[in-house]
Amino acid sequence: MAKVAGKPRKKLPKELAVIRADNCTGCEACIEVCPVDCIYKVPGEDQPSLQSFCDIDLERCIGCSLCERWCPWDAIDMVVTPEIAKHVADKGGPPSYVEKNWEPLVSVAQSLAELAAEQIAEAAAKKKK
């Protein structure tokens, strides 16, 4: 079975959540509702308490969309999993945030996207049989 960060993942959600960091106020409403505790606070670079925003550990996101529904600032989008990497690369935030965190953010999203595409292709092949 394909693996992400060393851990096998049985079936990926059809969609995953992305926080548009420039719209996020760090209000934490999404943290409160996430059933798997996969949303975390990122401190601001210059004024940690004032400029913080939230981000998501995509390896644990189950795609339930509760955070998207509860976000008062419309800062969260649900994205089809095979397209998640480009949305994460474009998530905004402080100028070098994504660049500095490329491995845990974009590389992980890319692995998940590839795995999802693989699972979709496998399911389609099974249907044809």
Ligand code: SF4
């Ligand atoms: S609910 Fe929305 S604005 Fe509030 S911390 Fe989460 S993503 Fe940011």
Ligand code: SF4
């Ligand atoms: S979609 Fe669900 S599991 Fe994923 S971050 Fe949002 S609340 Fe958490």
